[in-house]
Amino acid sequence: MRSLIEEWWRQSTLSSWLIILSGLGFSYIAGFAVYNVFFHRLRKYPGPKLWSASHIPFTIMWMSGTGHKKMLELHEKYGDIVRIAPNQLSFGYPEAWEGMMGHRKRGQDENGKDPDFWIGDDNLTLVGSDRERHGRLRKILSHGFSAQAMMEQQPIFQRYASLLSQRLKDASKEGKSLEITSWYNWTTFDMAGDLIFGEPFGCLEKSQYHPWVKLIFMHIKGIAISTAVIRFPFGSKLIGLFMPKSVARDIETHSEFTKAQVAKRMAYQNPRPDFMESMIKAHNKDQASYKEVLANAHNLIVGSSETTATTLAGATYLLASHKEVLLKLQEELSQHFSSEDEIDLISVQKLEYMFAVLHEALRIYPPVPAAIPRKTPAEGSMIGNEYVPPNTILGIWQWPLNHNPKFFKDPDSFVPERWLGDPRYDSDKKGAFQPFSVGPRNCIGKKLILAKMIWNFDIELDPRSENWLEKNVLYFLWDKPELYVRLITRTAIQLGEGDPVAT
Numbered sequence: 480m481r482s483l484i485e486e487w488w489r490q491s492t493l494s495s496w497l498i499i500l501s502g503l504g505f506s507y508i509a510g511f512a513v514y515n516v517f518f519h520r521l522r523k524y525p526g527p528k529l530w531s532a533s534h535i536p537f538t539i540m541w542m543s544g545t546g547h548k549k550m551l552e553l554h555e556k557y558g559d560i561v562r563i564a565p566n567q568l569s570f571g572y573p574e575a576w577e578g579m580m581g582h583r584k585r586g587q588d589e590n591g592k593d594p595d596f597w598i599g600d601d602n603l604t605l606v607g608s609d610r611e612r613h614g615r616l617r618k619i620l621s622h623g624f625s626a627q628a629m630m631e632q633q634p635i636f637q638r639y640a641s642l643l644s645q646r647l648k649d650a651s652k653e654g655k656s657l658e659i660t661s662w663y664n665w666t667t668f669d670m671a672g673d674l675i676f677g678e679p680f681g682c683l684e685k686s687q688y689h690p691w692v693k694l695i696f697m698h699i700k701g702i703a704i705s706t707a708v709i710r711f712p713f714g715s716k717l718i719g720l721f722m723p724k725s726v727a728r729d730i731e732t733h734s735e736f737t738k739a740q741v742a743k744r745m746a747y748q749n750p751r752p753d754f755m756e757s758m759i760k761a762h763n764k765d766q767a768s769y770k771e772v773l774a775n776a777h778n779l780i781v782g783s784s785e786t787t788a789t790t791l792a793g794a795t796y797l798l799a800s801h802k803e804v805l806l807k808l809q810e811e812l813s814q815h816f817s818s819e820d821e822i823d824l825i826s827v828q829k830l831e832y833m834f835a836v837l838h839e840a841l842r843i844y845p846p847v848p849a850a851i852p853r854k855t856p857a858e859g860s861m862i863g864n865e866y867v868p869p870n871t872i873l874g875i876w877q878w879p880l881n882h883n884p885k886f887f888k889d890p891d892s893f894v895p896e897r898w899l900g901d902p903r904y905d906s907d908k909k910g911a912f913q914p915f916s917v918g919p920r921n922c923i924g925k926k927l928i929l930a931k932m933i934w935n936f937d938i939e940l941d942p943r944s945e946n947w948l949e950k951n952v953l954y955f956l957w958d959k960p961e962l963y964v965r966l967i968t969r970t971a972i973q974l975g976e977g978d979p980v981a982t
Contacts, residue, residue, distance in 0.1 A: 544952030850874025
């Protein structure tokens with residue numbers, strides 16, 4: 480005689496089992512959602528209930544391309560601290576920078592890097608490492624960014640800034656508009672290649688992207704996907720399972736090229752004034768592993784090229800859209816220099832209005848607009864006057880902070896004078912502006928390149944690129960649309976050099 484269980488099993492159909500399993504799965508998910516909303520330790524923080532219940536809404540936002548605008552909307556609606564996922568808070572006020580990113584006293588744990596955000600060997604880099612490794616790497620790499628090192632590197636910076644000006648003069652002779660973002664990327668990647676691998680990629684000379692550089696852009700978009708998926712159960716396994724074979728091959732090709740370039744650079748017999756010299760010396764003294772050399776070389780290429788090109792593109796668009804600012808900047812250059820030869824890494828530091836223009840461009844169009852998340856330590860963390868429980872993911876989105884009218888008057892207006900003591904903007908919370916929270920390598924050569932651009936050219940915006948800022952989409956970093964401008968070579972009289980020359 481069969482038991483009731485055996486009889487039920489015999490009569491059950493596949494569809495019945497699917498219904499039961501689906502019900503159990505739904506109940507499991509619903510239970511977690513209810514717990515997250517009503518019983519989770521972060522339940523007191525305001526935010527959309529669906530975002531508190533599940534990672535799905537944040538993931539949709541993260542991959543939408545318009546997350547920066549959504550985050551501003553959330554902070555304007557819910558306040559300075561918003562719960563944007565079951566275990567994640569977004570801080571949207573200036574004082575949070577110090578509490579979240581600042582160094583702690585000896586014996587106090589910092590808000591460490593969120594390990595789920597940094598994939599692969601990113602934990603071996605300066606930006607993705609823990610406190611101990613970060614301190615060691617920072618000490619090693621700082622030599623390449625010192626004032627003395629910059630003086631020694633000046634010929635490299637000058638070579639590519641001058642080559643860009645000459646190539647743009649050649650390309651603009653027929654009066655046609657140029658797609659300037661590519662030119663900036665070619666320049667900064669060549670510059671970074673020389674300063675890190677010991678040789679350029681040849682992008683600027685050939686006016687085209689090197690295949691390795693193309694793969695970097697794919698890598699940046701991949702970060703947006705992987706950092707979203709990895710938040711879910713078995714996320715890391717899903718990434719490997721569903722990755723197309725072609726993408727896997729591209730990643731392998733990219734990795735092998737990086738290894739080959741690093742090997743060539745490490746084989747140099749004579750010291751070289753670049754970003755990697757101190758890292759290689761540390762490796763030779765067993766103070767840095769080969770994997771650390773490799774990972775930081777790749778990280779420095781991306782960090783010192785893409786963000787600089789982004790800043791230059793944003794500044795160029797804003798100057799072309801605001802002729803009065805462009806004219807004022809040209810006037811400052813004419814007052815300080817009598818010829819282009821006088822423009823170098825040191826002399827551009829004296830340009831106050833240039834400083835203000837770049838600061839304002841970085842505020843409106845920060846090269847790293849999204850949050851680079853941190854994680855509170857086991858004892859929790861004080862962010863300002865707010866105690867945040869242990870193992871909570873934290874972040875500050877730079878773009879929403881910069882565009883919040885609570886902190887900047889006329890936040891969407893391009894007004895360099897706000898950085899020069901204009902009393903109209905005395906109420907601005909300048910401490911909200913932290914464009915280089917991820918390190919000084921983000922700013923290499925931008926003042927020099929922009930100064931030479933403004934010295935040599937008038938810039939007119941092509942109608943195709945009107946509202947260019949609005950066309951940008953965000954996948955962790957900006958996915959920049961094409962930016963078309965018309966460059967008109969300035970005459971000698973305009974430059975204050977004497978007789979006019981043909982343009």
